[in-house]
Amino acid sequence: MVDVTELKQVARAPREIAESPSFLAKRIGMIAKEKTVAAFEEAGAVPFAYAVLAVLAQGACATQATIADVLRYDRSYLVGLLDELEGDGLIERRRDVNDRRRHVVSLTKAGQKELDRLRGIVGEVDAELLASLTGAERKTLQGLLARLAAAHDPRYAS
Amino acid sequence: MVDVTELKQVARAPREIAESPSFLAKRIGMIAKEKTVAAFEEAGAVPFAYAVLAVLAQGACATQATIADVLRYDRSYLVGLLDELEGDGLIERRRDVNDRRRHVVSLTKAGQKELDRLRGIVGEVDAELLASLTGAERKTLQGLLARLAAAHDPRYAS
DNA sequence: TATTGTTATACTCTATAACTATA
DNA sequence: TATAGTTATAGAGTATAACAATA
Numbered sequence: 293m294v295d296v297t298e299l300k301q302v303a304r305a306p307r308e309i310a311e312s313p314s315f316l317a318k319r320i321g322m323i324a325k326e327k328t329v330a331a332f333e334e335a336g337a338v339p340f341a342y343a344v345l346a347v348l349a350q351g352a353c354a355t356q357a358t359i360a361d362v363l364r365y366d367r368s369y370l371v372g373l374l375d376e377l378e379g380d381g382l383i384e385r386r387r388d389v390n391d392r393r394r395h396v397v398s399l400t401k402a403g404q405k406e407l408d409r410l411r412g413i414v415g416e417v418d419a420e421l422l423a424s425l426t427g428a429e430r431k432t433l434q435g436l437l438a439r440l441a442a443a444h445d446p447r448y449a450s
Numbered sequence: 451m452v453d454v455t456e457l458k459q460v461a462r463a464p465r466e467i468a469e470s471p472s473f474l475a476k477r478i479g480m481i482a483k484e485k486t487v488a489a490f491e492e493a494g495a496v497p498f499a500y501a502v503l504a505v506l507a508q509g510a511c512a513t514q515a516t517i518a519d520v521l522r523y524d525r526s527y528l529v530g531l532l533d534e535l536e537g538d539g540l541i542e543r544r545r546d547v548n549d550r551r552r553h554v555v556s557l558t559k560a561g562q563k564e565l566d567r568l569r570g571i572v573g574e575v576d577a578e579l580l581a582s583l584t585g586a587e588r589k590t591l592q593g594l595l596a597r598l599a600a601a602h603d604p605r606y607a608s
Numbered sequence: 609t610a611t612t613g614t615t616a617t618a619c620t621c622t623a624t625a626a627c628t629a630t631a
Numbered sequence: 632t633a634t635a636g637t638t639a640t641a642g643a644g645t646a647t648a649a650c651a652a653t654a
Binding site for chain 2: 311315316319322343347350418432434436447449
Binding site for chain 3: 355356357367368370371391392393394395
């Protein structure tokens with residue numbers, strides 16, 4: 293038995309904000325980020341690990357500068373992330389024999405295996421995020437988001 | 451005359467990231483945020499000002515706690531924001547006569563005028579964000595985003 | 609002189625804890 | 632004792648500046 297008058301009313305966002313595409317995009321993006329961080333943490337991983345491993349999996353050989361450019365991280369910021377991944381045995385850093393300033397970064401076998409595992413987590417997050425949509429609606433949304441990303445960020449050009 | 455071989459090739463995001471709805475949502479959300487911040491800065495304003503003023507415009511009278519709940523800010527974080535808005539003469543804080551612990555926050559005339567101005571900026575950002583879509587596509591996207599927001603955040607329930 | 613990776617530092621945004629005045 | 636607002640502090644994430652090795 294609950295006294296309804298004591299149920300705290302949920303505060304509502306202003307309609308003009310709840311209807312603005314840019315505010316909605318920011319909110320959905322934050323929800324996606326929160327879900328991603330939570331899912332990776334539960335799996336004993338960190339989101340940036342997936343991103344770095346995915347970059348290494350698609351490109352032949354990568355220097356730290358190219359990885360940083362793809363992920364839009366500062367090169368100095370990437371150093372610590374790679375240190376962590378290297379410490380876990382997921383990546384390797386070797387000097388480029390043609391240009392000894394460069395490090396050639398590559399996936400280890402353990403890194404490839406970890407990437408496969410993390411892909412499963414990303415799939416679960418995607419499914420959970422879009423759970424309230426039909427299959428057709430999910431395709432539509434994905435297509436529209438991909439077009440917007442391509443329009444505003446050359447890294448997402450198709 | 452440009453030597454094409456010197457044009458730096460744009461680094462491409464891994465396909466599995468560029469196709470993931472959650473990663474796309476995060477990216478679009480960040481783009482929306484960057485555009486919003488830039489547009490407000492150019493107009494001599496800050497994004498949180500619009501959000502706070504919009505909350506005050508829709509609700510009758512608001513205490514600081516309710517404003518913080520709607521915007522999901524910590525109450526202590528909100529204090530400094532309101533200080534700034536009050537310093538600019540956009541809002542007023544008065545003691546609640548029925549409960550002297552509370553501040554009743556309300557829009558001033560200048561605040562209402564500023565809100566009208568900022569609404570124009572939000573409209574421009576929305577238009578710019580969706581510029582590459584048709585009118586029908588914009589409506590579709592807005593509807594899908596609104597449904598996702600409602601599904602994951604009670605403040606956006608319809 | 610310019611570039612790659614590195615280290616150290618600073619800044620922004622937000623979360624936490626402790627305090628006051630009221631209830 | 633509990634709550635509203637406030638102050639001060641701490642943390643995560645990222646950006647900036649300076650540096651050594653190499654080109």
